[in-house]
Amino acid sequence: MPMEERALDSTLLDRLVWALVQAAVDAVRYQPPHLKVLQACEANQPEVPAPVAHWLAELQARPSVVELGRLPHAVVRQAAAIAARSFGPTASALIRFLSGATAGAVDRAGAVALERPIRARAHPGLLVPHPHDVAVLALDMRGFTGLTEALHDTQYLVDLLEEYLTALTRVVESHRGVVFQYTGDGFLALFLPELSGRHPAAMLDGLVHEMCPQLHQTFDDLHARWRAEWRDADRTTVPIGLGVGMSFGRVTLGFIGPSGKKQLGAIGEPINLAAVMCASAVAGTVLVDRAAFVEAGVEPLHPRLVRIRSRKLGRRIEAVCFRFGGRLDG
8 A cells, every 4th residue: 555545544544533532522521411501591581480490490409309310320330330340440431431421412302302492482592691690609629739649549539539529519509509610629600599599699698608518518528538438548647628719790601612512601700709719718618709798789797807819810809708617637
């Protein structure tokens, strides 16, 4: 075979392999549940009622539905563990990939089924980026770098991260939040007053005093169990904690990104402020920028005010600090 033909065949094969790799990644690329996106978009239409959105939100918040929703994840984890023991890590990875791709396809199919009746009742540009008042939550683990260095076991660390992110995501979703971006050892989530069924003031107050304590308690329970496991396995006991930041205000919300790969996102000052609050929150605390309470129309009781200097935003920010969890302690 001439060299030119071999080179052409090699180029075509490389392109085919690369296309398959991209398709495999896109099949399991995280996207917030499409049904929740549609609920949010329908609920944002002031000229029409939103029974579909509220009915779905009420249904998904029921304890029996929440428990049922955890079942597929538990089955996949058990199947992946059995496959790893019997056939090795490749079989486990294949099961997780197929389950993720299937779940994504089912979610998108369900969204398509509901999109037609929703679109018939609301504005046709439901998912076009639009201004929306939301609460923004940012959280991540304190001491994660030290944990990575101390454990020297990346496979165990991946399993630990999965357990931690799954548990905290459940807390957020139980309060009708939508996680729209995972950031390694943390994530960003949005809360819409329309989906919460509350006025913005009541929603923000509930998130701070109901959800945030649950987040910290869930993390502290996980950390206590991990410490016991580390001691039993003669591992180094690593000091870690949870930091949380929140804000409230108007963002541009919708499907954002490059052509063909758009996903739910939000852009605006509240996103930046929540990230700054999270970065400044010490383990066991929640920082909420003071202006968020003013924007939502609620006054926190006995606020503990702190001033944060943000180089990123180029100014000092007044924040309200709440302590709900344990300090950075091994």
